[in-house]
Amino acid sequence: MVLHTDHAVxxxxxxxxxMAARILSDTYAQVTLIERDVLDPSPEPRKGVPQGxxxxxxxxxxREAMEELFAGLTDELVALGVPKVDVQSQIxxxxxxxxxxxxxxxxxxxxxxRPLLESRIRARVLAIPNxxxxxxxxxxxxxxxxxxxxxxxxxxxxxxxxxxxxxLYADLVLDATGRAARGVSWxxxxxxxxxxxxxxxxxxxxxxxxxxxxxxxxxxxxxxxxAFPRVGAMLAxxxxxxxxxxxxxxxxxxxxxxxGYTAYAxxxxxxxxxxxxxxxxxxxxxxxxxxxxxxRRRYERLPHVPEGYLAYGDAxxxxxxTYGQGMTSSACQALxxxxxxxxxxxxxxxxxxxxxxxxxxxxWSIAANGDGRLPGVPxxxxxxxxxxxxxxxxxxxxxxxxxxxxxxxxxVVNLMEPPQSLLRPSTALRVLRGSLLASHRGASSRNPLxxxxxx
Numbered sequence: 001m002v003l004h005t006d007h008a009v010x011x012x013x014x015x016x017x018x019m020a021a022r023i024l025s026d027t028y029a030q031v032t033l034i035e036r037d038v039l040d041p042s043p044e045p046r047k048g049v050p051q052g053x054x055x056x057x058x059x060x061x062x063r064e065a066m067e068e069l070f071a072g073l074t075d076e077l078v079a080l081g082v083p084k085v086d087v088q089s090q091i092x093x094x095x096x097x098x099x100x101x102x103x104x105x106x107x108x109x110x111x112x113x114r115p116l117l118e119s120r121i122r123a124r125v126l127a128i129p130n131x132x133x134x135x136x137x138x139x140x141x142x143x144x145x146x147x148x149x150x151x152x153x154x155x156x157x158x159x160x161x162x163x164x165x166x167x168l169y170a171d172l173v174l175d176a177t178g179r180a181a182r183g184v185s186w187x188x189x190x191x192x193x194x195x196x197x198x199x200x201x202x203x204x205x206x207x208x209x210x211x212x213x214x215x216x217x218x219x220x221x222x223x224x225x226x227a228f229p230r231v232g233a234m235l236a237x238x239x240x241x242x243x244x245x246x247x248x249x250x251x252x253x254x255x256x257x258x259x260g261y262t263a264y265a266x267x268x269x270x271x272x273x274x275x276x277x278x279x280x281x282x283x284x285x286x287x288x289x290x291x292x293x294x295x296r297r298r299y300e301r302l303p304h305v306p307e308g309y310l311a312y313g314d315a316x317x318x319x320x321x322t323y324g325q326g327m328t329s330s331a332c333q334a335l336x337x338x339x340x341x342x343x344x345x346x347x348x349x350x351x352x353x354x355x356x357x358x359x360x361x362x363x364w365s366i367a368a369n370g371d372g373r374l375p376g377v378p379x380x381x382x383x384x385x386x387x388x389x390x391x392x393x394x395x396x397x398x399x400x401x402x403x404x405x406x407x408x409x410x411x412v413v414n415l416m417e418p419p420q421s422l423l424r425p426s427t428a429l430r431v432l433r434g435s436l437l438a439s440h441r442g443a444s445s446r447n448p449l450x451x452x453x454x455x
Contacts, residue, residue, distance in 0.1 A: 005030075005169050005170055005171050006028055006029040006030065006171065007028060007029065007030045007031075007032065007169065007170045007171055008024040008027075008028040008030070008031045008032070008170055008171060008172040008173075008174065009031075009032045009034060009153070009154055009168060009170040009172070009173045009174070010024065010031060010032070010033045010034065010174045010176060011034050011139055011154070011173065011174065011175050011176055011177050011183075012034075012035060012048075012175070012176035012177040012178060013033050013034075013035035013037075013039060013122065013133070013135070014048065014049050014118065014176065014178065014313075015114075015117070015118055015121065015313075015327055015330055015331075016176040016178075016312055016313030016314065016315075016330040016333070016334075017033065017035075017174075017176035017312075017313075018033075018118070018121050018122055018125045019066070019069055019121070019330060019331060019333075019334035020174050020176055020312050020313075020333075020334055020337060021033050021125055021128075021131060021174075022069055022070070022124070022125050022128065022334070023069075023334050023337050023338045023341065024172070024174065024337075024341075025128045025130055025131050026338070026341070027341045027345075028130075028171065028172070029130060030130055030131075030132065031128070031130060031131045031132070032131075032132045032133075032134060032168070032170070033125070033131060033132070033133045033134070034134045034135075034137050034138070034139060034154070034156065035048070035133065035134070035135045035136075035137070036048055036135075036136070036137065036138040037135060037136070038135050038136045039122065039133065039135045041119065041122075041123065042119065043113070043115045043116040043118075043119040043120075044115055045114075045115050046115070049114065049115075049118070050289060051114065051289060051321060052113075052114040052115050052118070053114075053208055053287050053289070054114075054206065054208040054243075054245050054287075054289055054321065055208060055233045055234075055235050055243045055244070055245035056112070056113065056114040056117070056235075056324065056327065057109055057110070057111055057233075057235055057324050058109055058110040058112060058117065058327055058328070059087075059109055059324060059325070059327075059328045059413070059414045059415060060087055060107035060108055060109050060414040060415075060416060061328050061331075061332065061414050061415040061416050062327050062328030062329075062331045062332075062415070063108060063109060063110050065328065065331035065332050065334070065335055066121070066331050068335065069331065069334055069335070070121060070124050073120065073121070073124075074108075074110065076120060077110060077112050077116070077117065077120060077238075078110075080116065080120075080238055081238035081239060081240075082110055082111060082112040082116070082237070082238045083110070083111035083236040083237070083238070084108055084109075084110060084111075085108070085109050085110075085111060085236070086104055086105055086106070086107065086108060086109075087105055087107045087108070087109050087410050087413075087414055088100070088102060088103060088104065088105035088107065088403070088406060088407055088410050089102050089103055089104045089105065091109070092272065093406075093410070093413075094269065094270045094272065095269065095396055096269055096396075097269050097270055098396060098397065098400040098438070099270075099400060100396070100399045100400060100406040100409065100410070101399060101400060101401060101402060101403040101405075101406040102403065102406075103403040103406075103407070105407050105410060105411075107410065107411070107414055107416065109414070111235050111236045111237050111238075112237070112238065113237050113238060113243065114327075116238060117327075134156070134158070136158070136159055136160075137156055137157060137158045137159065138156075138157050139154045139155060139156060139157070139165075139177075139182075140155045140156075140157050140164065140165045141154070141155045141165075141186050141189060142154055142155070142173060142183070142186040142187065142189075142190060142309065143155065143167060143169065144190035144191075144192065144306070146190070146191060148307070149192075149304070149306055149307065150306050150307040150308040150309075151173050151190075151192075151306055151307070151308035151309035152169055152170070152308055153167060153168050153169035153170045153173065154167075154168050154170070154173055155167060155168075156168045170308075171308065171345075172308055172309075172310065172348070173308060173309050173310070174309075174310045174312050175309070175310065175311045175312060175315045176312045176313050176314075176315060177315055178313075178314045178315065178318075179295065179314040179315070179318030181295075181297060181311070181314075181315050183309070183311050183315055184297065187306070187309070192306045193302050193303065193304060194302075195297040195298045195299045195301065195302055196297075196298045196301065197295055197296065197297050197298070198295065198296045198298065198368075199293045199294065199295045199296075200293060200294050200295075200320070200367075200368050200371045201292060201293040202249050202250075202291070202292075202293060202294065202320055202371045203249050203250040203251055203292055203293075204247055204248070204249055204290070204291040204292075204320060204321070204322065205247055205248065205251055205252065205253035205254075205288065205289075205290050205291070206231075206245050206246060206247025206248075206253070206254065206288070206289060206291070206321070207245070207246055207247065207253065207254040207255075207256055207261060207286040207287065207288045207289075208243060208244065208245040208246075208286060208287055208289075209243075209244050209261060209277075209282060209283075209284055209285070209286040209287075210237075210241050210242065210243055210244075210282070210283040210284040211241065211242040211244060211276070211277055211280035211281060211282055211283060212240065212241065212242075212280055212281040212282075212283055213236060213237075213240045213241050213242045213280075214240070215240050229248055229249050229250070229252060230246070230247070230248040230252065230264075230267060230268055230269075231246075231247055231248070231268075231322050232244070232245065232246045232247075232265060232268045232273045233245045234272070234273045234276060234277070241283060242276065242277070242280065244265070244273060244277055246261065246264050246265055246268075246273070247322075249371075253288065254286070256285070256286040256287075256288060258282065261286050262274065262277060262278055265277055265278075291320065291321060294317075294318055294319055294320045294367060294368065294371065295317070295318050296316070296317040296360065296364055296368075297311065297315070297316055297317065298357075299311055299316060299349075299353040299356075299357075300353040300354050300356070300357040302353075305349045305350050305353065306349070307347075307348070307349060308349075309349065310337075310348070310349055310352055312330075312333060312337075312356075313326075313329070313330040313333060314326065314330075316333075316353075316356055316360065317329070317360050317364060319363060319364070319367050320367045320370075320371050322367070322370075322371070323363065323366060323367045323370070323413075325363035325366070325367060325415065328363070328414075328415050329359060329360060329363055329415075332359045332415070333355075333356050333359055336352065336355040336356060336358075336359060337352055337355075339355070340352045340355060362412075362415060362418050362419065363415060365419060366412070366413070366419065369385050369388065369389060370389075388419070391422070391423075391431070392422075394431050394432070394435035395408075395409050395422055395431050395435075396409070397434065397435040397438035398430060398431045398432075398433070398434025398435045398437075398438065399434070400434075400438060401434050401437060401438055402430050402433075402434040404427075404430055405427065405430050405431055405434055408421065408422055408427050409422065
């Protein structure tokens with residue numbers, strides 16, 4: 001057994017792994033980043049990040065966290081043509097035909113494609129002097145010490161080789177391999193306890209296509225909130241492009257032919273996406289992705305946590321992509337990891353999992369409770385969750401008329417405030433008054449964007 005290597009190993013060079021490696025390089029003398037793909041410096045989608053081809057928007061809190069990790073990142077991306085948008089005044093949030101009221105909020109999001117964002121962060125991380133990259137490699141398992149109840153390294157396979165793999169020792173192994181969460185089976189193989197898993201089987205299937213965007217046209221993003229049972233997002237990206245993602249739950253997929261994809265957009269609760277893409281120049285064929293379930297692994301509830309191993313990012317919780325919370329959650333976890341390391345290395349996993357759980361609680365409650373109310377999604381909601389969902393419906397109604405309520409809601413969506421902030425007396429009073437006014441308007445005036453759907 002090897003002890004005190006002053007070496008940390010990070011598994012996975014996606015956004016979560018890159019941000020974690022950046023933090024670990026401040027504490028450990030050597031950090032090794034292991035990635036199965038052969039990394040390319042170009043901002044192109046890669047096999048190991050299939051979601052990179054689909055719509056992404058970096059929420060306001062995520063942008064702030066990444067800016068803290070990588071100073072000047074926002075300006076760097078904007079210089080490359082990434083739209084910088086106010087989440088309230090420059091984004092149309094629509095659900096059931098209602099659009100949240102606009103006004104400047106000061107909360108800034110970025111309309112960067114996932115490959116471009118990842119490539120710029122990767123370039124910064126790979127320039128860290130005490131960081132080494134092993135790409136084209138993968139890990140076949142963990143090395144463990146049952147006597148010390150700890151993980152002490154990994155088994156490494158280079159360049160597609162077979163067999164048990166060579167031993168690579170480390171004081172810390174951070175698993176950022178994504179939602180497949182292979183670390184669970186690796187821990188089980190060593191006899192370590194594994195976390196219970198909460199799942200929401202949403203059966204989301206979505207397709208994405210790029211379109212030409214006239215720069216003299218609106219440069220704002222348009223987002224359709226989860227309008228049941230279909231959802232759509234049209235986001236302004238670098239390169240004068242729209243990225244459009246359309247999807248539905250329980251296998252209700254958008255067709256991938258031009259006519260079918262366009263017609264699917266017309267069935268959303270408002271025609272704003274359809275009105276653009278019906279005449280826009282396509283820049284790509286639609287591509288599809290399936291997301292059967294979101295999952296949360298409750299590491300913080302384990303009665304005993306082995307030292308030397310950390311699950312991170314999607315390996316802890318994989319969110320429904322509908323809500324756009326994954327990148328922001330990972331960035332906030334990186335800051336939490338930094339704070340835990342500054343307090344010392346003793347009981348690091350236990351302290352990190354508690355801090356990560358506090359971060360994850362908010363986006364998980366938003367996504368899991370929202371998906372859980374969709375028709376056909378299995379599972380029962382508690383009375384408390386049903387009550388909160390009913391209240392959120394009223395928040396949206398009021399927010400369509402009252403910019404103060406709209407701002408309060410968007411601060412929650414952007415992970416700047418917890419959902420409980422919507423229950424503050426001043427906000428709750430505005431919600432009650434605004435929802436009553438909205439209800440009195442009548443269906444025709446309330447949904448001015450609704451029109452007959454294409455059959």
